[in-house]
Amino acid sequence: xxxxxxxxxxxxxxxxxxxxxxxxxxxxxxxxxxxxxxxxxxxxxxxxxxxxxxxxxxxxxxxxxxxxxxxxxxxxxxxxxxxxxxxxxxxxxxxxxxxxxxxxxxxxxxxxxxxxxxxxxxxxxxxxxxxxxxxxxxxxxxxxxxxxxxxxxxxxxxxxxxxxxxxxxxxxxxxxxxxxxxxxxxxxxxxxxxxxxxxxxxxxxxxxxxxxxxxxxxxxxxxxxxxxxxxxxxxxxxxxxxxxxxxxxxxxxxxxxxxxxxxxxxxxxxxxxxxxxxxxxxxxxxxxxxxxxxxxxxxxxxxxxxxxxxxxxxxxxxxxxxxxxxxxxxxxxxxxxxxxxxxxxxxxxxxxxxxxxxxxxxxxxxxxxxxxxxxxxxxxxxxxxxxxxxxxxxxxxxxxxxxxxxxxxxxxxxxxxxxxxxxxxxxxxxxxxxxxxxxxxxxxxxxxxxxxxxxxxxxxxxxxxxxxxxxxxxxxxxxxxxxxxxxxxxxxxxxxxxxxxxxxxxxxxxxxxxxxxxxxxxxxxxxxxxxxx
Numbered sequence: 001x002x003x004x005x006x007x008x009x010x011x012x013x014x015x016x017x018x019x020x021x022x023x024x025x026x027x028x029x030x031x032x033x034x035x036x037x038x039x040x041x042x043x044x045x046x047x048x049x050x051x052x053x054x055x056x057x058x059x060x061x062x063x064x065x066x067x068x069x070x071x072x073x074x075x076x077x078x079x080x081x082x083x084x085x086x087x088x089x090x091x092x093x094x095x096x097x098x099x100x101x102x103x104x105x106x107x108x109x110x111x112x113x114x115x116x117x118x119x120x121x122x123x124x125x126x127x128x129x130x131x132x133x134x135x136x137x138x139x140x141x142x143x144x145x146x147x148x149x150x151x152x153x154x155x156x157x158x159x160x161x162x163x164x165x166x167x168x169x170x171x172x173x174x175x176x177x178x179x180x181x182x183x184x185x186x187x188x189x190x191x192x193x194x195x196x197x198x199x200x201x202x203x204x205x206x207x208x209x210x211x212x213x214x215x216x217x218x219x220x221x222x223x224x225x226x227x228x229x230x231x232x233x234x235x236x237x238x239x240x241x242x243x244x245x246x247x248x249x250x251x252x253x254x255x256x257x258x259x260x261x262x263x264x265x266x267x268x269x270x271x272x273x274x275x276x277x278x279x280x281x282x283x284x285x286x287x288x289x290x291x292x293x294x295x296x297x298x299x300x301x302x303x304x305x306x307x308x309x310x311x312x313x314x315x316x317x318x319x320x321x322x323x324x325x326x327x328x329x330x331x332x333x334x335x336x337x338x339x340x341x342x343x344x345x346x347x348x349x350x351x352x353x354x355x356x357x358x359x360x361x362x363x364x365x366x367x368x369x370x371x372x373x374x375x376x377x378x379x380x381x382x383x384x385x386x387x388x389x390x391x392x393x394x395x396x397x398x399x400x401x402x403x404x405x406x407x408x409x410x411x412x413x414x415x416x417x418x419x420x421x422x423x424x425x426x427x428x429x430x431x432x433x434x435x436x437x438x439x440x441x442x443x444x445x446x447x448x449x450x451x452x453x454x455x456x457x458x459x460x461x462x463x464x465x466x467x468x469x470x471x472x473x474x475x476x477x478x479x480x481x482x483x484x485x486x487x488x489x490x491x492x493x494x495x496x497x498x499x500x501x502x503x504x505x506x507x508x509x510x511x512x513x514x515x516x517x518x519x520x521x522x523x524x525x526x527x528x529x530x531x532x533x
Contacts, residue, residue, distance in 0.1 A: 367424050
């Protein structure tokens with residue numbers, strides 16, 4: 001078995017080449033303790049993928065999960081039972097020798113080689129397993145499409161020139177494969193329900209299959225309640241298949257002809273017999289999304305009348321997402337080209353996760369008067385009306401420095417304070433992941449019309465640390481940043497737990513909860529400001 005090793009690959013020898021991006025690769029990953037990786041995108045999609053193969057994913061927050069959001073120790077136990085599921089059988093039917101990529105009980109098999117890859121932008125994660133005895137390489141990748149959802153792409157390659165106990169390099173190889181996703185959650189399932197009522201939840205699930213559209217959707221028959229009142233569940237999670245035209249789609253492996261499955265976990269599996277010649281690769285994808293209403297499901301069914309065209313739309317959206325994410329990082333000086341590739345890669349990753357927490361200006365130092373008015377009204381009802389005569393001096397778009405100068409003319413103390421601390425930031429989200437179950441997250445990067453949501457949110461210390469670095473790239477933000485933190489400090493130096501566009505979040509005493517003090521350190525505010533100065 002190969003020892004673990006880290007490398008950085010750069011296609012075409014450039015830092016950010018067109019069509020691909022540099023990526024980290026860890027070979028022999030099964031020799032390491034499992035670790036989680038964040039899957040990043042410019043939209044509200046989120047996912048945490050373990051080097052063991054486990055995954056949790058969804059949109060917005062853990063309350064809108066596609067796969068259960070559990071603590072990392074529990075997620076490690078879900079491999080093969082939640083998220084990705086693949087079995088490959090040598091021969092043309094399901095009765096031969098079985099290979100299950102990333103199964104826990106095959107990690108010590110000397111014929112197995114495992115690796116993971118992650119782009120420097122963290123927008124694609126790949127799990128790879130090679131079976132040297134069969135001369136086969138299995139890869140599954142995860143990406144986010146803001147418009148279409150979570151994209152899972154799989155490839156199976158018959159490696160040319162390789163030989164093994166069951167593989168002659170000069171002959172074709174016949175396999176039977178069953179591949180897809182399992183334990184897909186329907187919408188309307190809170191984290192509390194996932195953890196405390198999971199058995200009851202399964203009883204309410206219904207998965208339906210449209211074979212003609214190669215589409216399945218999972219929903220609740222009704223909302224979970226013990227009250228004697230109607231409780232409809234009108235949203236669904238969708239999964240559809242692109243590629244592998246010969247596959248039979250299954251929502252219930254025990255009943256291949258079934259068009260629906262009740263009282264069981266949602267899944268969609270594609271079963272097919274494949275014949276691979278040396279050097280041949282087969283590829284297919286599944287696209288998943290949550291919180292789809294009836295109209296959106298109907299639109300998806302209509303789009304899948306032309307599946308190739310719809311899949312092209314997904315691919316275009318993935319490229320737009322990558323370009324957008326790259327532009328966000330670039331705007332904060334996150335892209336470098338130096339003689340030290342590892343240092344450049346580390347810098348890109350650091351800036352990416354920095355702006356994810358602290359945000360990044362949506363349009364440089366430009367402010368939009370309509371958003372300033374909304375900010376004022378949000379912070380104090382009626383303040384936008386008070387500010388109207390003053391704001392009328394501004395054009396529809398102005399600079400942050402012009403707004404700061406205008407703030408000094410305000411007679412109302414709240415108006416002067418808030419105008420001077422206004423920050424047009426976007427892309428910020430509260431920090432959290434499965435290794436920090438006490439610290440959940442929320443991603444709100446766009447408003448109802450799809451425009452960038454100008455807001456920030458995070459733990460006080462996280463925001464401070466990230467803004468301190470961000471100010472080097474955007475010095476015009478420094479003054480309102482300092483004002484924001486000074487306004488959040490008590491007279492005796494205490495700082496709040498969280499800080500956000502909407503205001504601050506203070507500690508609520510919980511005498512019986514030993515973790516209720518997480519994040520509250522009264523000695524941070526003044527030393528941090530002193531260091532920043």
